[in-house]
Amino acid sequence: MNWTLFAIQFLNGLQLGTTLFLMSAGLTLVLGIMNFVNLAHGSFYMVGAYVAAAVYGATGSFLMAGAVAVPATFLLGIGVDRICLRRLYDRNHLAQVLGTFGLLMFFNELVRVIWGPAALFAAVPPGLEREVELLPGMAFPLYRLLVLLAGLLTGFVLYLFIAHTRLGMRIRAGASDRGMAASMGVNVSVLSMLVFGLGAALAGFAGYLASPIVAVQSGMGDPILITTLVVIVIGGIGSIRGAILASMLVGVIDTLGRVYLPSLLNAALTPATSNALSPAITSMLTYLMMAAILAFRRQGLLAARTG
């Protein structure tokens, strides 16, 4: 076994994991606090990527792109929450699923109207497109490394915020018992709006980071949304620590499966078949994991401490 290749792919897996974590952190809190299913969460990722690509294309400054994209998605999240989603808080999950499904359609079409049907490709910022040698003989793209670090840093800051600040404490209180938190004087309505905006901004940040390495196109948020749902179910709905663990787990399994399964399957199948089958089997593996969690350990790997 080639350990250098393994280490590089492991890092790639962690990098996918950080994207998933940025997505799932917001979604799991929204689901945990407001008991609200938001299928439009992937749209914030998409809008973040589009805004970032557009601003980067116009100004040539990647930092500027982030400085616009993240606040833009934060405001978009708050706006969407105030205008329509708050009306769905007290409704059943079916209404929430369908209402946000409608929003998702709207945003997918909106970006097509604004930016056209063709995918946008943003370049990796100059100076960051080279590779760095982490260990002798082990080169890794600098940009991907920075994405990984930025994601980890954000995760750490988020953890400090949730676990060690007063506002974070209120959010946790809301997640574990909304009614009790409200009766203890927490303004849950404002709290949920902030959490919604924060979640949207994190998703937008993930989209911003991903914009130079993926094709920015309509519907790009949909597959990542479904994977994010897998992550938060595996981690435990409402649990930030669970989201960290599960996103890294899913990211690494997904990446390593895609790389190593073809060679494993090659023994039994023709190369063409195993190349087609292995991404399918890898994806199936994550869903199998999700189904197993739901069947045997519904609260997830690291359950939010609810009553």
Place this chain on the structure above:
Amino acid sequence: MLRPRTVAVAVVLCAFAAVPIIAATFAQPHYLTVFGRILIFAIGAVSLNLVLGHGGLVSFGHAAFIGIGAYAVGILDTYGIDNGWIQWPLGIIGAGLASLIIGAISVRLSGIYFIMITLAFAQLLYFLASGLTAFGGDDGMTLAARSFFGSLLNLNNQVVMYYVILLVLLLFLLFEQRFVTSRLGIVIAGIRSNEVRMRALGYATYRYKLIAFVISAMMCSVSGLLLANLTDFVTAQYLTWGRSGELLIMVLLGGMASTFGPVIGATALLLFEEVASTFTEHWQLALGPLLLLVVIFAQDGIWGWLGGREKRRTG
């Protein structure tokens, strides 16, 4: 005095029955495909509503059963078995077995967990289908021949195909009408409104929910059998989660509380798509907010709206 709901049912069914005549009169044979497709999704929505509206089980994975039906036709067809008497029962039994396994694990759960686990299983089957490149995968595969039912029924004739679809829908509607008043149907409705109480009354609620789930899935697979035959095409795209979402939309749009509502919902949604896409390619820009409005303001769907006018007139 005729009630609006009765009128709606009669008008919709008569209109569907008249489609082949209109298509022939105006020499627009593609009408048969368009409306046949609408009827097929109406069948899917009616099947889903058996567990959704009557049983309160929000399945976010019913597209998987459409897929199983379609692939039963597609896979057997690739091996040269185009006999419908083999294809169709195998497809229905396949969906029954799959839903028995999926349901056995899923119906223990409720709320968000049930939505998520049905989604997970449907995604599992979607990725299986997209990985099976021998049978088209995501790009799809054209059927060599439609299901063969002897000289009795020639599905290659598009008019016959259309009326078979319509007949299946009518049979399903009659079945569901009886199901609602049957013992099983009443127990299911009881579970929807209060499962704990039903259990306290001594009903093995798990078993009832599972049976309803399997029946619904087997019905849904029939729409897959028909879809593969009508379009002469099988693809993994039939199993995407967006499809499952569309089925839910059809049921909610039409009205969950009724047997006929999903037919109206499927017709309204797909006709809107057909008509709006001739005006603009950006029709989803209108559909999304429209959906949101329906969800927020018209919880009982079109069927409930028809009933509301009825109440006002008599009261």
